[in-house]
Amino acid sequence: MKAGILGTGHYVPEKVLTNFDMEKIVDTNDEWIRTRTGIEERRIAADQEETSDLALEAAKVSLEEAGVKGEELDLILVATVTPDQSFPTVSCKLQEALGATNAAAMDVSAACAGFMYGVITAKQFIETGAYKHILIVGAEKLSKITDWEDRNTCVLFGDGAGAAVMGPVSEDRGVLSFELGADGSGGPHLAQTGDFIHMNGREVFKFAVRQMPESSVYVAEKAGYAKEDVDYLIPHQANIRIMDAARQRLGISEDKMAVNVNKYGNTSAASIPIALSEGVKNGKIKDDDLIVLVGFGGGLTWGAVALKWGK
Numbered sequence: 016m017k018a019g020i021l022g023t024g025h026y027v028p029e030k031v032l033t034n035f036d037m038e039k040i041v042d043t044n045d046e047w048i049r050t051r052t053g054i055e056e057r058r059i060a061a062d063q064e065e066t067s068d069l070a071l072e073a074a075k076v077s078l079e080e081a082g083v084k085g086e087e088l089d090l091i092l093v094a095t096v097t098p099d100q101s102f103p104t105v106s107c108k109l110q111e112a113l114g115a116t117n118a119a120a121m122d123v124s125a126a127c128a129g130f131m132y133g134v135i136t137a138k139q140f141i142e143t144g145a146y147k148h149i150l151i152v153g154a155e156k157l158s159k160i161t162d163w164e165d166r167n168t169c170v171l172f173g174d175g176a177g178a179a180v181m182g183p184v185s186e187d188r189g190v191l192s193f194e195l196g197a198d199g200s201g202g203p204h205l206a207q208t209g210d211f212i213h214m215n216g217r218e219v220f221k222f223a224v225r226q227m228p229e230s231s232v233y234v235a236e237k238a239g240y241a242k243e244d245v246d247y248l249i250p251h252q253a254n255i256r257i258m259d260a261a262r263q264r265l266g267i268s269e270d271k272m273a274v275n276v277n278k279y280g281n282t283s284a285a286s287i288p289i290a291l292s293e294g295v296k297n298g299k300i301k302d303d304d305l306i307v308l309v310g311f312g313g314g315l316t317w318g319a320v321a322l323k324w325g326k
């Protein structure tokens with residue numbers, strides 16, 4: 016049995032905060048942010064808008080696209096480092112809101128690699144035949160753990176949610192290979208200490224610029240393809256320079272990589288599923304395309320999959 020993606024969805028809050036808006040908040044400028052990161056603007060959730068609200072909107076779209084009803088779900092996994100509260104989990108809130116009366120539910124905490132951990136967990140349940148339909152959502156309200164006085168971090172993050180429904184697909188499609196990893200010794204480089212995110216940007220950059228290209232090539236080759244065969248690369252959207260390093264290592268052209276970091280900044284666990292959903296909706300992703308999803312994040316953690324698109 017092969018596990019693949021049956022439907023995708025995404026949702027971002029309405030409020031846009033541009034780099035020029037950031038200039039009024041901290042000592043920074045549009046040129047610095049754009050050239051170092053590729054970010055031009057980000058979305059910020061309203062005060063009363065919680066992570067579960069963003070997650071629910073994305074989840075509904077993905078279920079609709081998949082043609083799967085809430086009560087047909089067996090498991091809900093929500094990847095987030097910004098749950099509404101530690102419990103009840105965001106996944107349990109979705110379970111109720113979606114009428115997913117037959118689903119188990121848990122949150123997955125692996126920072127920006129969380130969606131990858133969710134997809135790879137879901138794949139195991141589907142391939143063993145234990146579960147048929149699994150909803151995986153990456154959702155973050157990073158604005159609530161952002162120190163709006165720290166220019167090193169506050170310019171980088173944004174809020175949003177992306178979702179995918181996974182289930183059985185035909186033998187020649189679905190997830191072909193994966194990699195998951197963690198290195199707790201690098202934990203202090205990217206951590207929530209007290210109320211806010213703290214980051215040693217240079218150390219995270221060095222880790223990411225090595226790990227993302229390595230993992231991308233690894234999953235493509237483990238799936239039995241040459242790295243240049245990748246039709247569409249969906250990297251975690253943290254920094255365009257890190258993303259380009261992965262793309263260049265694969266040896267693929269710019270139009271074969273999903274980019275939305277310019278519009279949304281780094282939305283942590285939401286960034287990959289948002290980009291995936293956009294790729295489906297704008298026609299970049301087509302049946303039988305070889306897709307690589309790759310993420311890295313706090314922990315440190317990383318994860319990647321190679322998959323053949325389609326049911």
Ligand code: ACO
Nearest residue numbers: 043044047051127166167170216217219220253254312313
């Ligand atoms: N505006 C203007 N200047 C700034 C800003 C800002 N917003 N932020 C930092 N600077 C200054 C610094 O203080 C430093 O000044 P100094 O030389 O006088 O000390 C100068 O700019 C250069 O800083 P560098 O750290 O050298 O800049 P760099 O080119 O490394 O870019 C960045 C910094 C963008 C943070 C980069 O290191 C990076 O992208 N790292 C990875 C971050 C990342 O991916 N995080 C997400 C991980 S996953 C997750 O978060 C959940």
